[in-house]
Amino acid sequence: MLVMLLGSALLGVAAGAAAQSAVRVVEGFDDPGRWRLQVSEGAQARLNRVGGADGGRALCLQADFGDLPGSARFSAPLPLSLAAGARLISSSRGEAAQAQLSLQLVDGQGRRIGGHRHGRELGSRWQPQYWALADFSDAAGNVAVLPQAISRVELHLAAPAGGKAQWCLDNLAVQAGDDDADEPFKPVALADTATALQQRMVDGRSDTLWVSSGVKQQTVSLDLGRERDVGGLLVQWAAGLRADRYRVQASSDGRRWQQLRRIEGASGNTDRLRLGPLQARYLRLDLEDGPNWRYGIVDLLPQPAAFGRSTEVFLAEVGKQWPAGILPPSLSGGPLEWTVLGAQGAVAPAWFSAQGSVETLPGSFSLEPLLQIDGQWLSASQMELSPQWQAGAARSHWLHGQARLEIAASSGNDGHGRPWLRLRYRLSNPDRASHRYALALALRPFQLHPAGRLGDLAGGAGWIASIDAAPGRVEVNGRTALLAITPADAQFASHFDAGLAMNLLRGAQLPATRQAEDEQGLASAALIWRKELAANGNQEWEVWLPMAAAGQVSDKVPGQFQASTLAGEGWVLPGSQGQALVMAWQAAVGRMRAERAGPWLRRDSRRAIGAGNRDAMAIADALLQADQVDAVVPWLLARIGSGSTGNCDLLAHWAQAAARVQAAHGWTIDQQAALQPWLHDSLARYQPAGACAAQAQAPAAAVALGRLLPAAEPAVEAVADEPPVLAAVSDTGKEAVPAPVTVTPAATALAVMVPGEPVSLVQRQQIWEGALAQLDDQLPAGWQRWVRGQSRGLLDARQAAAQVQAIAAIVAEEQDDHLRLLPGLPATAWRDGRLQVPGLLTRWGRLGVQGRREGDDWVLQFAPGLQAPPAGLVLDWPFNTPPTPAMADGQAVAWQAGRLHLATLPAELRLHLPAH
Template sequence: MRGARTWSLLALLAVMQVIGSGAAFADRVVLDDFADLAGWTAIASEGTHVWIARESDETGTGMRIGFDLNIGGGWVIVRKSFSLTLPENYAFSFRLRGETRPNNFEFKLVDPRGKNVWWRNQRDCVFPREWQRMTIRKSRLDFAWGPAGGGEPKQVGAIEFAISAGEGGSGSIWLGDLGFEAREPAGQDGVAPEAQASTFLPGHEPPLMLDQDGATAWKSAPLPREQWAMVDFHRNREYGGLVIDWDPDDYAVAFEVQVSSDGSAWTTAYRTATGHGGRDYIYMPDAESRFIRLAMQRSSRGRGYGIVALAVKPFEFSASANQFFGAIAQDAPAGTYPKYLYGKQTYWTEVGVEGDDKQAILNEEGMLEVEKGAFSIEPFLYTDGGLVTWSAARTEQSLEDGYLPIPSVTWRHNRLGLRVTAFATGEAGRSTLFARYRVENHGDDGEPVQLFLAIRPFQVNPPWQSLNMSGGVTHIQEMRFDGRTVWVNRDKAVVSITSPDHFGAGTFEEGSVTQFLVRGKVPPQTDVSDPFGFASGALQYNFYLEPRAHAEVDVAVPFHDAHVAAAGLGSDGNAAWVAERHEEARRHWQNVLDRVEIALPPSA
């Protein structure tokens, strides 16, 4: 599995804007150069503030939008009337930069009656600090609301830019050089793409990499060392990425994905020097070109290259991180990704202390999101029968004593059981989350068992349940293990109170951690940095369980002041101490909830 190892996600998006910039067949029309702000108006929701101003720098003139948002759902809108008739295919473009927290950024087309709206809504947008050109293609616009109920816009009466609260706060964004261009009609024209290559062996011609037949493949000659394979669509085409299935023996260790609209000027969209073969998922949001070329620089054995299948994916493939990982999950073994990435609903409950502004959530499969919007800890078991996931187990959910807000999830799989219990203790503003994992052998024979606690960039909250934020996939840029604590993104600590046998992590490019877990091991590294933002890792605990025996593992995640709190947990932590915290939480909730008694007469 690969991502953009040498590109940050923001840089990759900028590159893809460049890739699509050569697709127009008509001259670009400047709608507003912001020499003045005539016609622009600004409005804000109650409790928020907005202002606009014309500002210039060495790159030109733009409109500054200053704002102060509420965290709980505030928004601001700037708007100007235009009169445009839209062709069959088109794109709007503008320059953008910002100095603000991640917030939702919306580009809207409003019909002349002001009743129907189409938009491109980029949730939790990380605004570039330097000017970047953004392109909004017709295919990226969705119907937002209005009596039309759907369809495509034909006439534009106004254009709006909106910022709504993600993380909220105050800040500014700048817009410049707003323009419009007609484009070649999108979609397939009935002409099949053509595959070419620098060399090939008889019986392994280039078109075989496009036939999606696992029994055929393109294979190059052994020399030269650097070779290429190319796809020609015969016209510009929009797409969202690639899925490459390499030859099991002869694959590219170092290669680039290059794109071009004319076959002469090439842009590198992706590169790696640490390829591992297998299947590569190449994330290419908003890509558009006529040619895609794989420039292969070093092979695994020095005997050339082979590609079993090369699939060019539609733009929906990388329209969002959730869609990207959803596509990957469909190819993966059942249960190795969160339930919602398979399109299935999952239910959850909150875990926390009274009055605290931070809580965790535990879902019905035992997946624990350690804080709103953050990563999750997911349990897996491994036995001689292979990896046991939530999909293979029978699951049950319960509350402590039947009513206390200390939830548990129980798995049953053949002779094995797993119980996950989550609770929090401490004062508001200084609380800590605890998770207890009890592995049980219900059989009559002893059995070796491994418990893996995977730390991955997935929330418990599904993408379709947006609580003033985007659910689903989140980000992990860094992971580091110091022998007891896994530090995630430097400031979040997962403290293994039970000493683990191993910890390992890897970048997205090196493969999901579950690709290692299915082989009963963790990745080899203990310190990783992933510029793509989707690193994953796992703690490993090895047990030999006698008949009817069990083993327990405890972890803690401080909600606040992780560096201070983690040090304290390290000095006191043991199973008995965690059991005391568990009982402390139980007594607390009993005192809170057992205050009301209802006495009924015998005749009731």
């Protein structure tokens, strides 16, 4: 093993002290009692003690997320002072190929910075894992400002596609920055043959070269003079004299060697190899074969540690040599606009960008289109783009003087319930002359989401270890990734060293290979369809991407397909601003349903576990309010099915949510029966001697629970409190439960209203404007934007919940004993036209209302399904002139101090509007 090791204190291997910067072990992971283990909802995790890298003890996090995305973390107090340029090094092993690992540092004020590593870097043997502080970011993706003092360290394991994962750690160390890190490399070359020319490989000149003798298998080595941080190596071959097959090895002492890369079938005259980060003094190329009888090397250029610090950094550096548009915005720095499309049973939502790129499986691949016009390939960056979002679908329009390309995406389920993303590419010729076209779909090892955010998704590079491209089908990492209705006219696959698919498309001849493997996970492929179109001609191609979990993916195009319905369809709010709010409502509800399996923690949550649990409750409330009971019932059953909880805030929330489901007739008879043990246990906690009796929310929670009781149910006696339900257990026997949960109301304009007092005209306007303030006026509804260094537009499901709650506040607001109607509809909106709310779920049932102008009257019609609250319904007069009597089902109803009280819900309410 290289002396990229940390000294005997860290990994039990002696290191050259003179060659390495000072290393200080700050945590040994040998005392599990110091660590607090927490998991997201629906997950299970355990901390186990195992044998460490240095013969002592270490900790292993074992997590099982089932079929749901989730995360686990363990944290401990760890006072630290870190200097700029330092890095953390942990000794790690495990099995977490589909997970993301992150290390986060928290100061005394709760501010956090952190970095990410891919779980696939872990192996069965202990190895160093580097965390460069220069790569750390804050929660928004900004370059991190190093806190003066660290008080706590947190280690996160996130599984965007669920499943099981293990991460073992031993000895976290701090290594001071290398004062000579920026010093240029001055290597000495050593070759087996033509030794008189060997220093030409390191002279930095393009007009000199080393040419070997005619021996196929020979070695070229570099001595860096001392142990250095190395990130990679550039190998510049002489034309026609490259090696087709060779290995790269490294050593710290010239005796023990570690193989870093094996290169086969590379193309071009320059190989850009990511090797690190590692510490080594010697690099060696074992040349095995090539097209010529000898080899020629112009230059061997070692690269600094930053070159290989991460796949994203490596690709961004290498991508500087590529044509514009080859690197996606997630790696080039943005900007990026996207929306999400969900389907029942999908592993994760599909991401669809304004450029027409698609990602359906977290951390795997993205699908990107290119268009060729008369032999010239064009990408989205060379087009005028017009993205659209509508009723459960999204479109990207490419506009060019000689072509129009519409990319339409919709998600849904086939006849067997399997989730799919359907993509249609419609090409038309707007020109008066005919043109030759080609549409290419490149499957690339990139994600749409950028790297650098603290959370459950690292973003940036994806992972394609193997790819198989056939005319009508592509497999990625052994599973069906794409099915085409019309077989492609050409297809190929390539590993990274041979070239990325989008670069190879521009070559004089396409590769003939259809299968490729890449140990770096950077393989790619492309399908190409060709068509000549006369003036005003058009052509459409269709492909399908499965969104199901592994083992449930079909290899046949669906015979039946039901597109996902749009939540909130049928809503109408007055005026152009009202239309924008309706689209925002639909997009926010759609995003919550897409990003969450119900309110379960999903892959892009940027919050800690405890905050994630709070988010789940807020999202459940918003989904219920939006009449999405089916999305909440499975989550709620899972939460309360295991019994009650000692957390009174959490119990109160469960009670209110369960009662709201009951009001919507969302519980089946069997589910109601299953709820009874939890119901009786929970009611007992609100009895005078119960654990939650003194809580402020106790009366409301008890009433909510009482609504779930069958008729004539006897009272329950108080019982002693019980331990909370365990979410994770450490091997010390200590309970490790989710972070304390406090229900935090959404920040909406409802704060301006005082219970029991009429809503003023100013307050009406504030509620309306408060909902509008939740929107991004620089983006169409349903779309989000990411720009490096900014968090603007980064909506997640929690923010979507806040949007829903703010818009719902316009229509209704619940008080303890009554329901306010239309408290956020300002006077101008009453005159602007129609109002239609198909369903807004309250604790008294579903509110459905339609409003319209009839001459000088405003007519409100209410749908059945809402029970009158104890104190009835209240409507405050929305104008500054005195009201005339209203008509409820043909009967006159007087206003009292500008307020209309309705003891029962009328079928129709008619209001006479004042003159302008």
